[in-house]
Amino acid sequence: MLWLWRLLWREATPGKQTSNEHALPITTRLEANIEYLKKTFGRSEDLVIREIELPGNKLALVYLETLIDRDVVQRDILRSLLALQAIPLPGDKARFSRLIRARLTIGDLQEERLWSKIITGLLDGKAVLMVEGYSRCLLLSIEGWEKRPVEEPVNEVSIRGPREGFAENLATNISLIRRRLRAPELRFEAMNLGRRTHTKVVICYLEGLVLKGILEELRRRLQRIDIDGILESGYIEELIEDAPNSPFPQLNRTERPDKLVADLLEGRIAVLTDGTPFALILPGSLISQLHAPDDYYERWPLTIGIRLFRFLGIFIALLLPSLYVALTTFHQEMIPTPLAISIAAQRELVPYPAVVEALIMQVLFEILIEAGIRLPRAIGTAISIVGALVIGEAAVRAGLMSAAMVIVIAATAIASFTIPTFGLSQAVRMLRLPMILLAGFLGLLGIFAGLLVILIHLVSLRSFGEPYLSPLAPFIWEAQKDLVVRVPWWAMLWRPVLTGWRDLWRIKPGLHPFITSRDKNAQDELETQLGEGNGKSVPARKGKKKTGKLARKR
Amino acid sequence: MVSKAGSNYFLYVTLGLVALLTALFLNGCWDRREINELAFLSSMAVDLAGEQRLLTYEFVRPGATGGGERGGGGTLPHRQATLRSGSGKTIIAANRQITTTLPRRAYLAHTNAVLVGEEMARRGLGEVLDFIDRNPELRRTTLIMLTRGTAREILIKVQGDMETTLGKEISGLRKWVQSSGYGFIPNVNDVFFDLSNEAGTTVLPVLELSPQPFPPHIGTGASSSSGGSRGTGSTEGRVEEPETVRTVHLNGAGLFYHDKLVAWLDKDQVRGWAWVRNKVRRAVLALRCQGNNTKVAVDITEARADVSVDMQGGQLQGKIKLRVEGELLEQQCNLDFTREEAIKSLESQMAAQITAEISSALNQAKMVGADVFGFGGALHRQQPELWHQLQGRWNEEFKKLPVAINVEAKLRRTGMTGRPWQPGAR
Structure with a gap:
């Protein structure tokens, strides 16, 4: 056994495939360079090598036609180059190259000499312009490909707030951020991750606000990554998170x-990843995942209630079925008498114990959700009808389920969707099953044991140094202003202390909107003017005039 | 191999999981009971038959109530209960005997009421209270009542037309009975509290069957549902003979000295006692109009009693001070009670009537030496040394304790009108 393992291990040593193979510079011979590219890309359909003859010079324009904008090639490159036929060209290749750079109507171009840079450039959608006899070549940025436009975010819906969501294209996403945060301190640090996919990953932060330690740690963890491909930010998340086995x-x-x-x-x-609309934000915390953007846009007193319901929602989503099971199989004395009798009557025909009933319903429901996500949109209604009718109605009629259990599972399902982030919602959904099992075997004791395990786990979690339950444990008094209660903006003086202490004051103190005496006079004036303009409301005007006069006297 | 530490880790995790899972299945049948495998007890009756304790349980009949599908429509809720009896030398033995007759586990946690039969009460409440208090399922909030004769008889004979079980009926009764002034229903905790205070006495209300004439209804259930055939048949539509339905009511109470039943109080005496113990929330007094035989009804809206014991000239003197406020709610005569002297006369009548009720109850209690009015407690609070001297023979002292009853009655309102309505008054 061991020898086989060693053999395989030797054969498949990670890091064997190095990215250094294109570490050479290009040659001065155009033929050889084109050969090299042809060899590198092989029989790629979309590799275009366009050779251009100018008096005394030979050039080659190479690009991957699927990644570039053809109009730009024709309009800005070929036409500019052909215009050079009319003028005398310098024999010196460096001067010639400088001339081309001056004449090409391309915004972003740079000189490169290493193959690795050139090949990456080609794969990024740049065109390579090589000149016979010159040891450098020009990389022209003419990217152009099909992009999904900026649309409303699908998973994070909000009533009030911007409707723009990230798209797959990294540049689009960066522009969405830049447009909202017009600060020169905004930094975008790019790196390529993925040995084969060369996915562009961008670290985004505000200089002067960000904690250097966390930034350094993030860079270190990202540079550690050596994987063949990154298709979604989830890959990065799993490679850099603190507790990889946690459900949270x-x-x-x-x-x-x-x-x-x-x-x-x-x-x-x-951390933005090219090719996915999902950005990662760190350090993360449990509480911040229970906050929705609307909370900050809507009126603050109402936010308190809404957040309370949401916090209640996570508890219902986690505990309601297990509480039901525990109460109906262990602690019937805790149920009010009429309800206990009613539940007993409903369960009269149900063949299995409440645990099994709950597990069956729960599993069926999870399958229904998963089916709802996967199924083509056209047959969605059919599935929902089957789900609602069969599980909801027919199962009760047939005596397979009790109506109370259906209500419990339905309430749980609804509550689990009050959690604004899907990841957390999934974690809660999956923790529900073991909780039901514990409740079925040990009753409330089991529920509390399970809750304790979850709580101990949550308290021990860290995300880039920040405790996962951070404003709660450790308890930070100032952060309670944005936990369940969201105080109005004029009272939320500080940034979250753990991440924002380098520039603590978020808002100028004393911005509570109240009317000073000077403002009051100004307002009276304003009302008087408005009253005069609106000639019909005579009594109102009289009243206002009086106050206006008084104000003037004073 | 991954590494030594790694394999150990997996070993431990696996072993731990196996141990946990095994433990989960090993707990067997200790506490787990499905809610539909329980027989919910609604009320129980404890009787004494010779030396045998006779226990009768009233269970909610499974599946008869709730459940959505059934019970809809406009039918009256019949009593949906089933009875089981058992007997034994002890209450718990009788309880075990009932277990042999049940397909389900008797579940006592939802018991609403305990009825104690007269024999049992005369023998002593102690063992009943002990049974209730020791049982982990029974609660101290269970209501407890007394019956004349056997308690079992009420459980068997009661029909009930409002609630589905007698227990439910009693707990409903408890909520509203205090506004009549005549009744109260204590729970087990109250009784414990009473019996362990200075005088060691308590009062338990008596539950009695009361046959009520059931309002006659037209036709049978079948014909009323098929509507159209009404009136065509000769028998249908005929007013049937009035039936009676056996419901329960509160009638009087039993006086307990220590835990034994020693005397009865009738309905008015119960109210006399209730005035003193501040158990009257509302009460109606029927007073005489001046000069003729018609009545005026006064609703008592507030009553505060204060009991004290003073030493006067080397002799104990009990004092009951009661302040009541009332509202005139009904008047059969034409007297104008907005006049002050009319009100004054009503107030003195109120005071007299209440005083009579109190002294009637007091006499009954004095006869058996059961201080249910709390004079002992008052003495203990006022003169602890004296109380410690008298404690041992307090029932004898109470028998000869002179009590001054001072009722201060006020008539505050006369309802929504002032003067009574008279034809052609305007």
Whole structure:
């Protein structure tokens, strides 16, 4: 056994495939360079090598036609180059290259000499212009490909707030952030991750606000990554998070630029990944995943109630079925008498114990949700009808389930969708099953044991140094202003202390909107004018005039 | 191999999981009971038959109530209960005997009421209270009542037309009975509290069957549902003979000295006692109109009693001070009670009537030496040394304790009108 393992191990040593193979510079011979590219890309359909003859010079324009904008090639490159036929060209290749750079109507171009840079450039959608006899070549940025436009975020819906969500294209996403945060301190640090996919990953933060330690740690963890491909930010998340076996998401994810910018302003760091609309935000915490953007946009007293319901929701989502099971199989004395008798009567025909009933319903429900996500949209209604009718109605009629259990599971399902982030919602959903089992075997004792285990786990979690339950444990008094209660903006003086202490004051103190005496006079004036303009409301005008006069006298 | 530490880790985790899972299945049948495998007890009756304790349980009949599908429509809720009896030398033995007749586990945690038969009460409440208090399922909030004769008879004979079980009926009764002034229903905790205070006495209300004429209804259930055939048949639509339905009511109470039943109080005496113990929330007094035989009804809206014991000239003197406020709610004569002297006369009548009720109850209690009015407690609070001297023979002292009853009655309102309505008054 051991020898086989060693053999395989030797054969498949990680890191054997190095990315250094294109570490050579290009040659001065155009033929050889084109050969090299042809060899590198092989029989790629979309590799275009366009050779151009100018008096005394030979050039080659190479690009991957699927990644570039053909109009730009024709309009800005070929036409500019052909215009050079009319003028005398310098023999010196460096001067010639400088001339081309001056004449080409391309915004972003740079000179490169290493193959690795050139090949990466080609794969990024740049065109390579090589000149015979010159040891450097020009990389022209003419990227152009099909992009999904900026649309409303699908998973993070909000009633009030911007409707723009991230798209797959990294540049689009960066522009969405830049447009919201017009600060020169906004930094975007790019790196390529993935040995084969070369996915662009961008660290985004606010200089002067971000904590250097966290940033350094993030860079270190990202540079450690050596994987063949990164298709989604989830790959990165799993490779850099603190507790990889935890069910709880330790990095916040979002597809809302406004949420991301709000987090940047709190001193957090975002990681954007090319090819996915989901950005990672770190350090993450449990509490911040229970906050929705609407909370900050809507009127603050109402937010308190809404957040309370949401916090209640997570408890219902986690505990309601297990509480039901525990109460009906162990602690019937805790149920009010009429309800106990009613539940007993409903369960009269149900063949299995309440645990089994709950587990069956729960599993069926999870399957229904999963089916709802996967199924093509056209047959969605059919599934929902089957789900609602069969599980909800027919199962009760047939005596397979009790109506109370259906209500419990339905309430749980609804409550689990009050959690604004899907990752956390999934974690809660999956923890529900063991909780039901514990409740079925040990009653309330089991529920409390399970809760304790979850709580101990949560308290021990860290996300980039920040405790996962951070404003609660450790308890930070100032942060209670944005936990369940969200105080109005004029009272939320500080950034979250753990991440934002380098520039603690978020808002100028004393911005509570109240009317000073000077403002009051101004307002009276204003009302008087408005009253005069609106000539019909005579009594109102009289009243206002009086106050106006009084104000003037004073 | 991954590494030594790694394999150990997996070993431990696996072993731990196996141990946990085994433990989960090993707990067997200790506490787990499905809610539909329980027989919910609603009320119980404890009787004494010779030396045998006779226990009768009233269970909610499974599946008869709730459940959505059934019970809809406008039918009256019949009593949906089933009875089981058992006997034994002890209450718990009788309880075990009942277990042999049940397909389900008798579940006592939802018991609403305990009825104690007269024999049992004369022998002593102690063992009943002990049974209730020791049982982990029974609560101290269970209501407890007394019956004349056997308690079992009420459980068997009661029909009930409002609630589905007698227990439910009693707990409903408890909520509203205090506004009549005549009744109260204590729970087990109250009784414990009473019996362990200075005088060691308590009062338990008596539950009695009361046959009520059931309002006659037209036709049978079948014909009323098929509507159209009404009136065509000769028998249908005929007013049937009035039936009676056996419901329960509160009638009087039993006086307990220590835990034994020693005397009865009738309905008015119960109210006399209730005035003193501040158990009257509302009460109606029927007073005489001046000069003729018609009545005026006064509703008592507030009553505060204060009991004290003073030493006067080397002799104990009990004092009951009661302040009541009332509202005139009904008047059969034409007297104008907005006049002050009319009100004054009503107030003195109120005071007299209440004083009579109190002294009637007091005499009954004095006869058996059961201080249910709390004079002992008052003495203990006022003169602890004296109380410690008298404690041992307090029942004898109470028998000869002179009591001054001072009722201060006020008539505050006369309802929504002032003067009574008279034809052609305007």
